[in-house]
Amino acid sequence: MELIDCQYQTEAAAILAIFNEAIANSTALYAYQPRTMEFMDNWFRDKQAGNFPVIGAVDEHGELLGFASYGPFRPWAAYKYTVEHSVYVHKDHRGRRIGRMLMDELIARAVRQQYHVMIAAVDVTNQGSIALHEKLGFFHAGTIRHAGFKFERWCDLAFYQLLLATPEHPVDG
DSSP states (O other): OEEEEOOHHHHHHHHHHHHHHHHHHOSSSOOOSOOOHHHHHHHHHHHHHTTOOEEEEEOTTOOEEEEEEEEESSSSGGGTTEEEEEEEEOGGGTTSSHHHHHHHHHHHHHHHTTOOEEEEEEETTOHHHHHHHHHTTOEEEEEEEEEEEETTEEEEEEEEEEEOSOOSSOOOO
């Protein structure tokens, strides 16, 4: 297994399939409708414009096993050192430390890009994701009860954060 920088032309369809499986079968995404290739086009364009990574884990045949990325936490300038990330592993490949590999690389990239805080928004029933984040040093920063409604029930959204030693010289503005 190796980590790659995902590209729209080669990985968008596989990322879309992973997104849509999570939408249909889990509360990893508080979304109802499957995403489209048009969504993926805009998603990749936004990642590129913001210089945000899209990292994939692929097997020896080039099959995408999972992916991770981050983007802005909030759209205002004072949040420029904070990113919100996501990590998704294909349903057939969970439990193989793929999420850990992706997160390790995502954290390393955030440090290189001089971010200070990484935020994870995790449904409280997703104990695997919570355990992974805690192993990586993330701590619980709060829970919004009934933040979403999916599968005919209220969903509680927990926020986890990791403080990074960067940036070396933070500035206002």
